[in-house]
Amino acid sequence: MAWIEKQRYLLDLALSSLLRRRGKNLALVLVFTTIVFVLASIFFFTGSIKREASLVLKGSPEVVVQKLVAGRHDLVPESYLTRISGLPGVKNARGRLWGYYFEPTVGANLTVMVSDADVVRQETMVIGKGVARTFQLQKGQVMRFQCADGTERDFRVAEVLSPESELLASDLVLVSTQDFQRLFGVKKGFYTDLVLEVRNSKETATVAEKIKRLLPDTRPILRSEILRTYEAIFDWRGGLLLFTLGGAALAFIIFAWDKATSLSFEERREIGILKAVGWETSEVIALKTWEGIVVSLTSFLIGTIAAYVHVFVASYVLFEPVLKGWSVLYPQFHLIPFVGPYELVALLFLTVVPYTAATIVPCWRAAIIDPDEVMRL
Amino acid sequence: MIVLKHVTKTFNQGNSNEFTALKDLNVILAPNKVTVLTGPSGSGKTTALSIIGAMTKPTSGRVEIFGREITSLPERFLAQVRRTQFGFIFQHFNLIKGITALENVMIPAYPNGEPLGSLRERALSLLELFDLLPKAGSKIDWLSGGEVQRVTIARALINNPKIIIADEPTAHLDSKLSREFMDIMAKLKSEGRTIIIASHDPAVCESEAVDEAIRFRDGQILPSHACV
Amino acid sequence: MFLRCLAVAAALLFLLSLHAWFTASESSPVIKEWQAMVQRYDLADLCLFTDALYTRNPVLTDLTTAFQDHPAALEHFPSGTLVAPRQRGSHGLD
Numbered sequence: 001m002a003w004i005e006k007q008r009y010l011l012d013l014a015l016s017s018l019l020r021r022r023g024k025n026l027a028l029v030l031v032f033t034t035i036v037f038v039l040a041s042i043f044f045f046t047g048s049i050k051r052e053a054s055l056v057l058k059g060s061p062e063v064v065v066q067k068l069v070a071g072r073h074d075l076v077p078e079s080y081l082t083r084i085s086g087l088p089g090v091k092n093a094r095g096r097l098w099g100y101y102f103e104p105t106v107g108a109n110l111t112v113m114v115s116d117a118d119v120v121r122q123e124t125m126v127i128g129k130g131v132a133r134t135f136q137l138q139k140g141q142v143m144r145f146q147c148a149d150g151t152e153r154d155f156r157v158a159e160v161l162s163p164e165s166e167l168l169a170s171d172l173v174l175v176s177t178q179d180f181q182r183l184f185g186v187k188k189g190f191y192t193d194l195v196l197e198v199r200n201s202k203e204t205a206t207v208a209e210k211i212k213r214l215l216p217d218t219r220p221i222l223r224s225e226i227l228r229t230y231e232a233i234f235d236w237r238g239g240l241l242l243f244t245l246g247g248a249a250l251a252f253i254i255f256a257w258d259k260a261t262s263l264s265f266e267e268r269r270e271i272g273i274l275k276a277v278g279w280e281t282s283e284v285i286a287l288k289t290w291e292g293i294v295v296s297l298t299s300f301l302i303g304t305i306a307a308y309v310h311v312f313v314a315s316y317v318l319f320e321p322v323l324k325g326w327s328v329l330y331p332q333f334h335l336i337p338f339v340g341p342y343e344l345v346a347l348l349f350l351t352v353v354p355y356t357a358a359t360i361v362p363c364w365r366a367a368i369i370d371p372d373e374v375m376r377l
Numbered sequence: 378m379i380v381l382k383h384v385t386k387t388f389n390q391g392n393s394n395e396f397t398a399l400k401d402l403n404v405i406l407a408p409n410k411v412t413v414l415t416g417p418s419g420s421g422k423t424t425a426l427s428i429i430g431a432m433t434k435p436t437s438g439r440v441e442i443f444g445r446e447i448t449s450l451p452e453r454f455l456a457q458v459r460r461t462q463f464g465f466i467f468q469h470f471n472l473i474k475g476i477t478a479l480e481n482v483m484i485p486a487y488p489n490g491e492p493l494g495s496l497r498e499r500a501l502s503l504l505e506l507f508d509l510l511p512k513a514g515s516k517i518d519w520l521s522g523g524e525v526q527r528v529t530i531a532r533a534l535i536n537n538p539k540i541i542i543a544d545e546p547t548a549h550l551d552s553k554l555s556r557e558f559m560d561i562m563a564k565l566k567s568e569g570r571t572i573i574i575a576s577h578d579p580a581v582c583e584s585e586a587v588d589e590a591i592r593f594r595d596g597q598i599l600p601s602h603a604c605v
Numbered sequence: 606m607f608l609r610c611l612a613v614a615a616a617l618l619f620l621l622s623l624h625a626w627f628t629a630s631e632s633s634p635v636i637k638e639w640q641a642m643v644q645r646y647d648l649a650d651l652c653l654f655t656d657a658l659y660t661r662n663p664v665l666t667d668l669t670t671a672f673q674d675h676p677a678a679l680e681h682f683p684s685g686t687l688v689a690p691r692q693r694g695s696h697g698l699d
Contacts, residue, residue, distance in 0.1 A: 002490030009487035013480075015607050020475040053651055056639040060649045064665065073667050096647060100658060109655045117645045130652070164635055168642050170652045171661070193665070195647045219667075221691070226649050226664050228692035233653075233663070240683040266474075273471045276432065277485040277532070278460025280453055294607070301614040308621050325684045326656040334635060337625035344622075371459075372424075372433035 007290075010283070014290035017270070029299050031255055035248050036303025036351055037310070042244065043347065044311040045319060046234035048338035052167060053230035057223075061195035062204055064221040065211060075190040080215055084194060087214070089207045091199045095191030097180050101145065101173070108134050108329040112173045112180065120176045124158040130170030132160045134329045148185030155179070163334070170331035240322070252351070256358035263362040271363065276371040281364075288363040292356030300351050304344065312337045379406040379429055379540070379571070384438030386424050398424040400596045402438070407589070408539075411562055411572040415582050416593030423544055425593065426575040430542040431459045443539075460485060464533030468545035470525050472517050472532070478504065478524075479513040482532045489536070503531040507561075523554045530561060541565060543574045547581055559584040654684035663688045 018025045065084065067076045076095065085093040098113040110131060120126055127137060135143060142154045161169050181188065198207050208220035234241060274284050310316060312335055316323075324330050384402040389395050398421045406412050406429070414422040427433045428440060431447055434455075440448050447458055464485075472481045482500040504513050507527040512520060517528060526546070533541055541562070547555040555578065562572050563586035574581060582590050592599040642648065654660035660681055 004490075005492060006488060006490035008493075009490070011608070013484070013487065016476055016480070049651070049653070052636075052639070055636050056643055056651075057649070059640050059643045061647050064649055066665070066667070068667060071667060100661075109658075109661065111652075111661065113646065115646050128652075130655075162638070164638055165642055167651055168639055168648055169646070171655045172646075172652070221649070221664060225692055229664050229689065230651065232689045232692055234687055235689055240686040269471075270473050273473060274484070275456075276465060276467070276471060278456055278463070278536070279485075279488055280456040282453070283456075283488050297611065298614075301611070301618060305614065305618060305621070308618075312625075322683055323654075323687075325654065326681055327654055327684070329655045331652050331655070336633065336635060337621070339622040339625040341622070370433045372427040 007286075010287050011290050011294075014287055014294055017267075017287075018291055018294060021264070021267075025295060028255070029295055029302075031251070032296065032299035032351070032355070033303040033306070035252050036300050036347065037307050038244065039248055039347060040304045040307035040344075041311050041316065041319065042241065043340065043343045044307055044338055045316055045335070046241075047340045047343060048311070048335045049333070050231060050233065051338050052336055053233070054227060056168070057226055057230060060223055060226050062198050062201065062223050063196040063208055063211075065194040065196065066219045066221065067193075067215075068217055068219055073192075075186060075192065076194055076218075078189040078191075080218065081191065081194055083214060084196065084211055087207065087210055089199050089203050089210070090196050092197040093194055095194050097177060097186065098192050099180075099184055099186075101183070103135075106134060106328055109171065109327075110173050110329070111171050112175060112183065114177050114180045115174050118174055120158065120174050120179075122176055122179060123153065123155055124175075125155040125179075126159045126161065126172075126174040127157055128161050128169040128172040129163050129166050130329050130331050131173060132157070133332075145183060147183050149182075153179075153183065163332070166331045167333050171329050252354075256355050263366055268366050271366045272369060272371065272373065275367065275369065281367045284367040285360055285363060288359055288367075289356055292359035293352065295359075296352040296355040300348055304347070308337075308339070311335065378408050378441075378443060379573075380439075380441040381405075381425075381428065381435075382439045382441075384425075384428060384435040384440065386421075386428060386433070387436045390436065398596050399428070399435070402596075402598065404591065404598060406571070406573060408443075408571045409566065409569055410588040411566050411574070411586050413582050413587050413590045414573065414575040414593060415577055415590055416599075417577060420593035421596040422575045422577075422593040424596075426542060426544055426573065429573060430463050430465060430540075431455050460488065461536055462538055462540055464536065464538040464541045466529050466533050466541065466543040466546050468548050470529050470549075472525065472528060474518055475516060477514050478509060478517055478520065478528045478531075481517055481528060482535055485532060486535050500531070500535060503534055504528075507531055522549055523557075526550060526554065526558065530558075534565075538570070540571045540573065543572070543576075545576050545578070546574060547576065547578045552580060555580045556584075559586045562586050654681075654688065656684055657681040659690070660684040660688050664691050666691070 065076065065080070067074045067080065078095075081093055081095050084090060094116070096114070098111060101110045101112045102108075103110060118126060131137065137143060137157050137160075139157050139160055142156050145153050145155060147153055155175065161172065175183070180186065196207070198204050204222055204224075208222060211218060211220050271284055274287070275281070310318065315332070316335070381402050381404045384399055385397065386399040387395060387397045402425065414425055416422050428435050431440075431442070434448060438448070439446060442458070442462060447455060450458065473484070479497070479500055482503060483496055486496055501510065501513060504510050507530065509524060509527055509531065512524060517525060520528065526549075546558055550558065559581065562574070566572055566586065576582065581587070649664045650662045652661065659666040
């Protein structure tokens with residue numbers, strides 16, 4: 001009980017001590033909070049997307065089969081589809097038609113696709129919200145496409161996909177099979193790639209091996225690889241993130257070091273007075289530790305809450321110019337709120353602990369002086 | 378009773394500016410008395426005061442306080458002894474600027490962890506004793522010299538110590554305040570405390586409250602017990 | 606007083622975490638909509654960056670595409686640094 005009361009006194013004195021040097025400590029908290037804000041924003045954003053990917057791509061195709069010629073994609077012929085369908089272990093196989101269309105006037109890349117689930121009428125298209133936004137299209141309006149044979153074709157918007165779907169379908173343009181073939185000059189009986197369902201999900205790798213042996217110029221892609229790819233996005237080893245994290249860490253170290261090597265005369269005097277009136281060295285250090293904790297904990301809480309608001313309420317506005325890069329068609333994600341406990345705890349320890357430790361170092365040197373010296377000050 | 382046996386204190390040992398402040402000091406200070414350590418500056422009286430008050434350890438020799446040897450105590454226990462047995466009044470007051478008189482008075486008791494209510498009460502009653510109650514909530518930056526002096530005395534008493542140590546307490550006071558100070562010391566003595574003052578101020582040494590004067594010169598005690 | 610502010614802030618953070626935890630659960634309607642869409646269109650990639658083929662479909666892109674997209678073969682920044690190529694399995698199929 002006495003211990004708790006003692007800590008309360010220490011905290012009280014620590015607060016008053018910080019307030020007495022208001023300007024310096026306010027600047028410290030500001031810098032600190034900014035660093036935490038940037039880091040936490042990154043954590044929240046990337047964490048949210050990764051989580052969305054892991055939840056959503058669980059239903060992605062079990063196996064995608066591509067054909068490669070000289071290291072590049074080639075169209076898959078119907079015969080491949082027939083032969084693969086005949087393999088034991090393959091429950092269902094179908095061909096997909098999809099490709100990229102570059103729209104030169106605006107400079108946007110679109111993904112044009114044929115969907116078996118959506119029956120799209122001739123010369124109409126179902127477009128993603130990003131397409132609608134970039135080309136300012138509404139239902140019923142028309143957009144002109146350049147076909148592979150040099151002719152032009154107008155497509156009317158039959159439907160615009162929901163805004164929530166932007167994460168998956170922002171740049172999507174769904175057309176009918178004939179329109180796709182005419183647009184890209186793809187002959188009948190050829191597909192962009194094949195998607196398979198396997199009978200036994202544990203046998204996916206085996207089935208993939210069989211396909212490879214049967215058709216050596218194909219490349220099967222497994223669902224596990226899809227999921228792992230998205231676990232690895234926004235990896236800290238990626239150039240941009242490395243620089244940001246490195247920069248933040250450097251800023252933090254410089255600041256903490258600066259604090260660590262400078263103890264004002266007034267602070268030193270106060271430590272001496274405490275020693276003189278009967279405080280032990282450990283108690284003086286405890287006081288300084290509380291000062292460190294107050295500053296870093298305050299910064300952490302403010303920074304993290306601000307980051308949460310920034311990413312999930314204000315739609316990560318500060319990251320927008322960075323993320324947009326060279327894209328013309330820029331998806332506006334609906335981010336599901338994500339707070340990773342591990343990341344938060346890691347951030348907490350990475351900020352509060354080193355900073356508090358850095359505050360203690362100079363104080364230790366001051367706190368071990370003989371109180372006798374205070375008499376002579 | 379405070380006993381110093383063969384106490385020597387050397388500063389900057391081994392360096393070129395080595396300086397011996399006290400040489401083989403032997404002194405017994407009686408309890409419940411006001412003792413003044415007097416002498417010119419540099420005579421070692423402040424150092425002696427430091428050693429008596431457990432603020433520093435002698436280079437050699439032993440110090441006993443009420444029969445308990447403190448020279449070999451580790452720093453932790455020394456600090457506890459300092460906190461519970463002693464109250465300090467410094468020459469330069471040494472209060473923490475920017476906080477109130479009340480907080481300054483309470484600070485030496487913080488490590489004890491006693492409940493805030495009783496601590497506040499005790500601190501307030503001490504301030505009241507010295508007519509400082511209206512100034513209790515004022516920051517000490519706003520107090521006059523005499524008021525600050527009284528706050529330091531109140532602070533020295535917060536842990537109810539048996540021994541009061543004062544280093545040149547009248548250095549920043551006029552004669553009226555110096556007299557008041559000595560009156561307060563006499564009162565504290567009558568409460569059963571032991572007072573030890575280091576001062577080269579004749580007003581202190583010649584005060585009626587003083588029971589004994591010990592003269593220092595060049596780190597040693599002179600046989601004469603006169604004031605000047 | 607400081608402790609009270611601290612407690613409020615900590616409580617706020619905790620509540621936000623709870624909110625996030627609940628909304629991110631699989632039963633959320635947005636997630637269900639997305640899952641339905643993935644199945645409907647056989648999607649293998651999220652639509653994160655549309656500036657290059659290899660940033661739009663990191664999973665499906667072939668190995669040489671990254672080098673084809675620009676005459677001077679410049680990296681697409683920052684999407685190229687944020688999106689890693691497909692994580693290949695140990696099956697040695699490509």
